[in-house]
Amino acid sequence: xxxxxxxxxxxxxxxxxLGRELDALRRELADDLGExxxxxxxxxxxxxxxxxxxxxxxxWAGWFPPxxxxxxAALSISxxxxxxxxxxxxxxxxxxxxxxxxxxxxxFEWDTVCPSEQWRHTHNYVHHTYTNILGKDRDIxxxxxxxxDNQRWRPxxxxxPVYAFxxxxxxxxxxxxxxxxxxxxxxxxxxxxDTKALRxxxxxxxxxxxxxxxxxxxxxxxxxxxxxxxxxxxxxxxxNLWAFSIxxxxxxxxxxxDFTEEECEDETRGHWYYRQMLGSANIDGxxxxxxxxxxxxxxxxxxxxxxxxxxxxxxxxxxVREISERYGLTYTTGPLGRQVGKVWRxxxxxxxxxxxRSPFGTARRGRPLSGVRRxxx
Amino acid sequence: MVLNSSLARAGWRRARKVLTSxxxxxxxxxxxxxxxxGLINPLWSVNEVRAVVTDVAHHTPSTVxxxxxxxGNWRGAQAGQHVRLRVDVDxxxxxxxxxxxxSAHRADGLIEITAKVNPAxxxxxxxxxxxxxxxxxxxxxxxxxxxxxxxxPEHVLLISGGSGVTPVxxxxxxxxxxxxxxxxxxxxxxxxxxxxVYRDELAATHPGVTVVYPRQHGRFSREQLLRFVPDxxxxxxxxxxxxxxxxxxxxxxxAEGIGDRLRVERFTTQGLVPQAGDAVGEVRFxxxxxxxxxxxxxxxxxxxxxxxxxxxxxxMGVCHTCTSVKSSGSVRNVLTGTIxxxxxxxxQLCVTAPxxxxxxxx
Numbered sequence: 001x002x003x004x005x006x007x008x009x010x011x012x013x014x015x016x017x018l019g020r021e022l023d024a025l026r027r028e029l030a031d032d033l034g035e036x037x038x039x040x041x042x043x044x045x046x047x048x049x050x051x052x053x054x055x056x057x058x059x060w061a062g063w064f065p066p067x068x069x070x071x072x073a074a075l076s077i078s079x080x081x082x083x084x085x086x087x088x089x090x091x092x093x094x095x096x097x098x099x100x101x102x103x104x105x106x107x108f109e110w111d112t113v114c115p116s117e118q119w120r121h122t123h124n125y126v127h128h129t130y131t132n133i134l135g136k137d138r139d140i141x142x143x144x145x146x147x148x149d150n151q152r153w154r155p156x157x158x159x160x161p162v163y164a165f166x167x168x169x170x171x172x173x174x175x176x177x178x179x180x181x182x183x184x185x186x187x188x189x190x191x192x193x194d195t196k197a198l199r200x201x202x203x204x205x206x207x208x209x210x211x212x213x214x215x216x217x218x219x220x221x222x223x224x225x226x227x228x229x230x231x232x233x234x235x236x237x238x239x240n241l242w243a244f245s246i247x248x249x250x251x252x253x254x255x256x257x258d259f260t261e262e263e264c265e266d267e268t269r270g271h272w273y274y275r276q277m278l279g280s281a282n283i284d285g286x287x288x289x290x291x292x293x294x295x296x297x298x299x300x301x302x303x304x305x306x307x308x309x310x311x312x313x314x315x316x317x318x319x320v321r322e323i324s325e326r327y328g329l330t331y332t333t334g335p336l337g338r339q340v341g342k343v344w345r346x347x348x349x350x351x352x353x354x355x356x357r358s359p360f361g362t363a364r365r366g367r368p369l370s371g372v373r374r375x376x377x
Numbered sequence: 378m379v380l381n382s383s384l385a386r387a388g389w390r391r392a393r394k395v396l397t398s399x400x401x402x403x404x405x406x407x408x409x410x411x412x413x414x415g416l417i418n419p420l421w422s423v424n425e426v427r428a429v430v431t432d433v434a435h436h437t438p439s440t441v442x443x444x445x446x447x448x449g450n451w452r453g454a455q456a457g458q459h460v461r462l463r464v465d466v467d468x469x470x471x472x473x474x475x476x477x478x479x480s481a482h483r484a485d486g487l488i489e490i491t492a493k494v495n496p497a498x499x500x501x502x503x504x505x506x507x508x509x510x511x512x513x514x515x516x517x518x519x520x521x522x523x524x525x526x527x528x529x530p531e532h533v534l535l536i537s538g539g540s541g542v543t544p545v546x547x548x549x550x551x552x553x554x555x556x557x558x559x560x561x562x563x564x565x566x567x568x569x570x571x572x573x574v575y576r577d578e579l580a581a582t583h584p585g586v587t588v589v590y591p592r593q594h595g596r597f598s599r600e601q602l603l604r605f606v607p608d609x610x611x612x613x614x615x616x617x618x619x620x621x622x623x624x625x626x627x628x629x630x631x632a633e634g635i636g637d638r639l640r641v642e643r644f645t646t647q648g649l650v651p652q653a654g655d656a657v658g659e660v661r662f663x664x665x666x667x668x669x670x671x672x673x674x675x676x677x678x679x680x681x682x683x684x685x686x687x688x689x690x691x692x693m694g695v696c697h698t699c700t701s702v703k704s705s706g707s708v709r710n711v712l713t714g715t716i717x718x719x720x721x722x723x724x725q726l727c728v729t730a731p732x733x734x735x736x737x738x739x
Contacts, residue, residue, distance in 0.1 A: 027713045038468025049416055093697035096723040099470040102412070104723065105697050109407035125690030125698055208406045216404050272693070306695055 007257050008328045010274065018327055019270030022304055025316060029308050037309045038098050044085050044291070045102075052078035052111075055235065056217060062227030075235035077292075080242055082111040084294025085310065091120055093307040112239075113206040114176040118198060122179050128306050132251060132258045132279030139251065140258065142167070142174065143183035146350040147251075148258045153353040160351035161344075171240035176202050242292075246283070249339040250299035252346060253281045255332040276303035277324050281332035282317070283339055290314060300324075300331065389449035396423050419513045426450045426516040431487060433508050436574045440540065441505040442478070442491045447516060454488065454519030456481045456551035457544045457615065457642065462490065463515035466503045470515075472721055473500045476543035476617075476642070477519060478575075480550035491574050493540030499719075523615065523642035525551065530613045531559035534606055536597075536626055538566035538618025544642050545617055546575055553583050562606050563588045566597065566622060597625045610635050617642040658733035663704060665739065675711060676737060677726035687726060687739050694728035701726055706735030 010018065051074045058071025087110035089095070095103040102108075109116045122138060130136035134150050141147040145164055146157040167174045179198055184190040213232040218225040257278040264275065283289075283297035290297050298313030301320050305313075324331045334342075395401065396410050405413060414421035420429055428451070432444035454460070454477045463472045479489040492501040523544055533552065537545040542565055552561055561583075567573050567590060579588045589605050591597070602609055610633060616626045623641055630639040658671045660679055669683040677699055680687050690698035694712050700723050707718040708729045716732060717724075726737075 023712065030713050030715070033468075035468040038465075046416075049412065053413070053416065093700060093723075093725075096697070096700060098468060099472075099719075099722060106700060106723075111407060120696075120698070121690070124696040128695050129691040129693070205407075208403065211403060212406050216400070220404075269693075307697060 007278065010270075010327060012268075014327065015268050015270030015274065017270070018273055018323070019268060021323060022273045023269070025319065026305050026308065029305065029312055029316065033097060033309065037095070037311065040311050041086070041090075041095055041098075041103060041309065044081060048078050048081040048086060051075070051081065055231075059217070059228045059231040060221050061224065062221065062231050063224040068227050068231055072231040072234050072238075075231065076238035076242075079111055079235055079239040080292060080294075083239060083243060084246070084296060085291055086110075086294075087112070087116075088294050088296070089310045091116055092124060094309045096307075109205075111209070112172045112175070113202075113209045114172065114178070115201045115205040118179040118201065119175065124306070128303065130264075131276055131303060132256070133261055133264050133275075134258050135261055136264075138178070138181065142178055143181060144174075145347065147346070149350070149354065150258060150260075151350070153350075158351055161348050164344075164347045168241060168244040169237065171244040172236065173206070176206055245336070245340050245343075246293045246296050248343045249283050249336065250280055250296055253332060253334065253339045253342040254346065255330055256281050257330075273304060274327075274329065276300070277320075277329050277331070279303065281334075281339065284333055284335045289336070297336075300333075386449055393423055393449070420448045422448065422450065424450060426518060428488070428514055428516050430508055430510050430512040430514070432510060435505070436491075436576075437572055439494045439572070440491050440574050441494070441501075441508060442489060442574065443504065443508055445488050445490065445514070445516070446486070447488060451488075451516065452518055454481060454547075455524040456548045457523040457525065457640075458519040458521040458547075459523075459544065459642075460488075460490070460519055461517040464500060464504065464512075466499055469719075471500050471719065472515075473498075474644070476547065478543040478546045478550075480547065480554045482551060482554040491540065491543045521642065523617070523640050526613070529557060529559070530611075532608065532612040533557070533559065533561045534609055534612040534614040535561065535563045536566075536614065536616040536618070536622070537564070538622040539568070539572075540574075541616075541618030541622075541642070541644065542574055543617075545615055548615055549586070553586065557585065559585065561586045562612070564591055564602075564605060565589070566592050566618060568592075597622055599629055602629070610638070612638070614639045615642075616640070617644070658706075658731060658735065660731050661734075661736045662739050663736055671731040671733070671735065673730060675727055676708070676724070676729050676731060676735070679731075680726060680737070680739060685739060689727060692727045694725055697725060699726040700724065702738040703729075704736040704738050707732040708735060 055071050055073075055075030055078050058067045058074060060071075062068040062071055087108065090103050090108045091105050091110070093105040096105050105120070127137055127139040132140065134140060134148060141151060144167060146153065146160055180195050180202075181190055185192055185195070213236060214229060217232060218229040221228040257275075259275055259279070264271070267275075277300055280299040280303045282300050283293065285293070285297055295310035295313050296302060298310070298317055301313035301317055302310065304320065321331045396414070401410055411422045411425065414423070420427050426447055428445040428447040430443050431446050434442040434444075436442055457476070459474050459476045461472050462475050463470050465471075473492075475490040475492060477488050478491050479487070483489075492504050494501045494505050496502075521544075525548060529552070533548070535545045535549060545563070545565075549561060549563060563579070563586065565573065565579070565588065570576065570590070573579065573590075591601055591605060594601055594604075606612070614626075614630070616623055616639065620643075623643065627636075627639065627641060630636050659668055660671050660676065660683075661668045662680060662683065662685055665685055667683050667685060669679055672679065674682075677687065677689055677692065687701065688698050690696035692699075703720075703722055703724045705720050707716055708724055709716045709732050710725075710728055711730055712728050726739075
């Protein structure tokens with residue numbers, strides 16, 4: 001594989017040293033956790049609850065256009081905070097040490113249709129353990145899209161941009177269906193009947209969420225039911241667009257490396273860290289942006305230490321960057337607009353077979369993996 | 378006052394019926410109604426018992442006595458029972474058992490607990506230093522069998538040592554409130570007179586109550602007991618205190634074949650944390666009823682070796698699939714080397730090894 005050799009190969013000693021260095025950083029963070037982190041997440045939780053309350057209250061009067069706008073905006077923010085800075089991070093176990101059932105990874109349920117326990121399996125285990133290993137990390141294209149060059153092209157992928165667009169619009173439903181592994185069912189590697197328990201839970205959770213947002217709250221508004229219904233639907237849509245964009249910028253912009261199963265056999269801790277660093281990308285932005293992004297804009301730091309409270313990522317980012325530069329590993333980052341642009345260009349480019357000269361970028365063959373720098377001499 | 382509080386209780390029951398209805402539950406999916414009630418008042422909850430501290434007293438230098446007003450979910454305590462109290466200590470919710478010290482017939486519905494400051498402990502010291510009126514804590518319902526029978530015999534003997542005075546005090550206060558017509562003898566062992574939390578109250582005389590501080594006459598012994606309570610064998614006896622006192626009392630009562638006339642309440646305090654790498658002790662998997670000798674491997678490996686099949690994912694401390702509740706004991710995180718002994722804490726089985734005896738809820 002032409003691009004493979006371009007990923008900087010560290011020596012076994014370097015891998016060990018990298019592992020030790022990052023383990024030490026992890027220990028330092030873990031030892032420092034305490035009151036501030038607890039106060040932070042409780043503050044975010046209180047903020048989310050207030051946005052939710054305000055959003056529902058304003059949409060109750062949603063027939064009045066300014067109330068509809070403000071209510072929809074507040075409910076969108078509530079759902080984004082609930083799913084990302086609270087939900088995603090809590091379910092990673094970032095706050096398990098607080099001993100609070102409301103912030104416990106196994107007990108938390110989020111305001112989206114995907115049942116939390118199914119998401120924890122696909123995300124915490126499959127994606128975070130096997131990050132960017134083609135054939136193991138099911139988040140590469142979600143069994144739906146072609147997101148890396150090394151995925152073999154099929155005519156089906158001509159629809160890549162269309163699938164991606166539909167996934168973006170209906171992102172929460174896509175996340176919900178992820179654990180079914182449709183592609184494996186279609187190819188006969190998984191039996192439909194094996195997914196019965198999963199489907200029952202999806203039906204339950206999805207049904208409850210839809211009932212709340214699309215039936216009960218609209219009914220409560222009486223004559224203003226339609227305004228409440230559209231407000232709730234738009235809030236869910238805004239959250240879908242935002243979550244999709246942030247998440248796709250975490251692993252799919254140019255410069256992010258993917259790996260083969262052979263490369264990761266009997267992997268050392270150092271190699272695992274190395275793969276996490278090369279397989280993730282950050283998004284630049286201000287303080288508020290990082291909160292609204294659930295700090296997933298520090299995807300590299302998050303992948304190194306997925307169960308360390310996300311508010312710490314910003315604090316260690318300069319040190320992680322220094323470490324990656326010292327080892328000659330690319331630290332991919334960029335502003336949101338540019339990263340989103342790169343992701344969509346890639347979605348279009350990979351719709352076409354590899355030899356085709358794409359109008360969206362240079363042909364892939366023989367091009368060095370742009371994000372990987374050589375070890376400084 | 379009593380009328381008011383029973384009216385309030387009836388009102389709360391009606392409110393709870395609405396709040397736990399299917400419609401409200403469906404509207405508050407997925408977080409539940411408590412999350413929103415808490416926004417209005419931190420004491421409000423449809424199921425949980427929460428309480429607000431109304432008074433803080435420092436009767437001795439090493440204790441703190443809290444008066445608590447529980448919310449409407451509290452079902453009351455019998456004399457001698459204890460509660461698990463949950464309090465935020467520097468961002469971490471920690472749970473400890475405390476005996477309810479007040480009378481079961483307290484008219485204002487408040488409850489009282491006394492915490493003895495354990496030098497190695499986290500919670501008691503925190504309460505002593507920081508507890509102020511207005512602090513909200515979580516409570517369990519009252520628990521324990523250290524209680525009075527339906528028909529109380531004529532003579533009740535209470536033996537306590539140190540902070541073991543609290544449940545015994547609750548029994549004494551309850552009997553006094555009930556105008557118990559028989560005798561009550563109270564033997565309290567203490568290091569010094571300044572150390573008795575309820576000294577002033579115990580000094581007030583009640584008909585039929587005899588309070589003795591036998592420590593000046595040496596440790597507990599049969600001879601000493603005979604001197605102060607010659608007819609102890611006929612009494613219904615209650616004992617709570619340090620292990621040495623309780624062991625001495627229990628063996629005497631057993632030896633004389635009157636073990637059925639003795640009720641005991643054992644406090645457990647956090648023991649010393651063994652050194653890292655101590656592969657001694659026993660791992661008990663309480664839900665499965667299986668035990669294994671600790672062999673220094675991770676708890677996930679040991680659980681599997683014992684024939685259990687706990688959930689797991691990455692086996693490297695990343696995914697938290699194997700996270701479980703450790704009910705008691707000290708454990709070491711093999712990645713960080715950190716040793717913790719917090720009861721009820723969440724641990725990742727795949728990267729945690731036992732240090733001494735450990736109880737796991739799997």
